[in-house]
Amino acid sequence: MDYIREFDIKLEKEMFYAGECLSGFVILDTIENFKLRAIRVVLRGKAHTEWKVMVSGERRTVKDDQYFIDDRAMIWGKDKADGNVQILPRGLHKFPFRFQLPESNLPYSFESKCGTIRYYIKVTVDIPYASPPQGMKYFTIIGPHIDCMDDIYLKPIMGERRRPRFSLCWDRRRVTLRTKLDRSAYVCGESLRVKADIDNQSDEEARLKLRLVQYVEYYIDRGVLGVSKEVSHTIFEYRGAPVNPHTRSKWDSQQNLVVPTMPPTLIGVCRLIQLYYVLKVSVELEKSGEDLHMHFPITIATVPFRIPNSNQQPVIQYEVACDHAEGGMYIGPEFQLGQVYDGSVENGDAIVLYRPVYASVINQGT
Structure with a gap:
């Protein structure tokens, strides 16, 4: 509208934890007086999954939503029209708003082609006899609360695998792999602590191989028959010396296996999206290929490990996910400015308006 010079939404910060107070203000800069019925603010958080499926030979779009927050407030005017509409004088106006985020475990903000978890403030300026201007401001939720210091994660995990070779010298022909993890939960930026012992009594050269794999499961509830989709990505891979x-x-x-920035583990918090990690350990034999497989569940947490009674505590920073993990390889086209965007990470000319960030440590407390 010609008489509104500026309409914007400002938040006190860009990322929040569950239970915190979210506050900000709406900016309206007008060049003349005008009638204003109300300014309404909506706080919303929801998960959305969507993709195409084949139904009776036709491609159809299936989708589902789950809401975590749906709160509303009026920061100007009256809820019910009574015929008296106030006049907003010209000039710069700041209308504050404030919401209390729920204490419950909120899933983190997440962006992918198949599903999203988004939190935003939506403001509607209700002007009589005119199309109401609307604005949206996205922000990041850091969660859910997963602490590396919980007892369940501090217990070491151990495994052993043996591969006997059929020979007259049975005991001298086998390969044994023993693996130990100091703990099972890590915040991004920390080093994965793994110890391995290879006893190679075979006639082949052997190598230790580790892969951290991310699994993401997407769900759509369609009554009795729901649909689902799973994707996986290798986060990092290590091959040892022969x-x-x-x-x-x-x-x-x-300090060789640093966990890159990526979405934390998400199990049982969101009905539509589940995300988890598995460390796969094996021995790669020169002629026989991979063998002696062991799988260890790894939890990516949001609260880092702390050395008890130490003055040096890890420092948290917030970064976007690495571009080879789900949650880091896709930017929604609505968050691109300046060009048509096809979702590929190679396209770096567009201005990115919003990307979720995740907790990562600067100083490692291992």
């Missing part, structure tokens, strides 16, 4: 035949080698990850 272990010669009839030798034994021990390996300690030390």
